Amino acid sequence: MLEDKVLTLIGAGKLGEALVLGLLKNSGLAKDDIRATVGHEESVKRAVDKLGVATGLDNKAAVDGADIIILAVKPQKMESILAQIAPVLKPEQLIISVAASITTSYIQQRLKGDNPVIRAMPNTPSIMNAGMTGLCGGEHAKEIHLAQAEQIFKCVGETVFLDESLMDGVTALSASGPAYLYVVIESLAEAGVKLGIPRDTSTLLAAQTMYGAAKMVLESKAHPALLKDMVTTPAGCTIDGLMELEEGKLRVTLIKAVVTAAKRASELVES
Ligand SMILES: NC(=O)c1ccc[n+]([C@@H]2O[C@H](COP(=O)([O-])OP(=O)(O)OC[C@H]3O[C@@H](n4cnc5c(N)ncnc54)[C@H](OP(=O)(O)O)[C@@H]3O)[C@@H](O)[C@H]2O)c1
Incomplete structure (x- = not known):
């Protein structure tokens, strides 16, 4: 489905680079099929060295002739990027945004035509081909566009389609989520250090x-509570650890962290 497509990445930063590397590995697209832009001259060499695709600063030139345009700049930059490219876009060009907080209607309003728009919310484990991406289509996105977006993000991990009203939740859960889980890993490691x-x-x-625990949940499809019970021997040591977690309010803390981040995600940019 991506064969013969030309893809432009606006914003070859952390996430954009991960996407291009995944596409080059898994999509069948070649380096010649992909171009990228960055914001500063000094970033061009870094992107070229890392990705090996033509990279420049001119967004208008970069979208010319592209079939698919991925917008991977910071949410606060979207307004100016859309203003730059809107006058030169052709109606059939597919726009995919990975920017947090930016809705498909925000993008649609700033384009001159009825381009298909897709909103995607990947995460940084995409760099390791273990990403999780939430996807939703805008007003003019058809099945073929959703399928193309799915194929792109499948190159860096798993994908799921959701209603757009849930995308701030996805941002807070799976896009911010790795940060929370690194804190958990770090804390468990500290505990090991404390124990020598x-x-x-x-x-x-x-x-x-x-x-391993994540793999168990994904592959067994069992409810996490059931898997937890498998580890928890009556009168054993795990139940004592779990009681400490309950007393420390781990569950409610994680729930509140995601809910608070989702609220912030909805506020990053005014629609
Ligand atoms: N990081 C995550 O975990 C994550 C997860 C999901 C979604 N996202 C979304 O992905 C987007 C990018 O995030 P990131 O973490 O990859 O940020 P980043 O590393 O700062 O990348 C942003 C890129 O945009 C480029 N840029 C800035 N101004 C530009 C312009 N006028 N024209 C073209 N490129 C321009 C920057 O180039 P310079 O370096 O030269 O300034 C940089 O390469 C954000 O909207 C974020 O919400 C991020």
């Missing part, structure tokens, strides 16, 4: 345990 385990070993124990 060397830090490197302790971090490995913690990270591989989180990876």
Whole structure:
């Protein structure tokens, strides 16, 4: 589906680079099929060295002739980027935005035509091909556009389609989520250090345990509570640890963290 397509990435930053690397590895697109832009001259060399695709500063020139345009700039830059490219866009060009907080209607209002627009919310594990991307289509996005977007983000991990009203929640849960989970890994590793385990070993124990637990949830499809019960022997040591987590309000703290981040996600840019 992406064969013969030309793809332009506006904003070859952390996330944009991960996407291009995934596409080059898994989509069938070649370096010649992809171009990128950055905001500053000094970033051009970095992007070229890392991605090997033509990279420049001219967004208007970069979108000319592209079939798919991915917008991966900071949300606060979207207004000016859309103002730059809107006059030169052709109606059939597909626009995919990964910017937090920016709705499809925000983009649609700033384009001159009825371009198909898709909003995507990936996360940084996309760099490791273990990303999670929430996707939704705007007013003019058709099945073919949704399928193309799905194919793009499948190159860097899993995808799920949701109603746009849930996208701030996705931002707070799976896009911000790695940060929360790094804190959990770091804390478990600290616990190992407190118990005398060397830090490197302790971090490995913690990270591989989180990876394994996630794999159990994903592959067994069992409810996490059931998997937790499998580890928790009556009168064993795990139940004592779980009681500490309950007393420390881990559950409600995580719930509140995601709910608060979702509220902030909805406020990053005024529509
Ligand atoms: N990081 C995440 O975990 C994550 C997850 C999901 C979604 N997102 C979304 O992804 C977007 C990018 O985030 P990021 O973390 O990748 O940020 P980033 O590393 O700062 O990347 C932003 C990129 O945009 C470029 N840029 C700035 N002004 C530009 C312009 N006028 N024309 C073309 N490119 C321009 C920057 O170039 P210079 O370096 O030269 O300034 C940089 O390469 C954001 O909207 C964010 O909400 C991020």
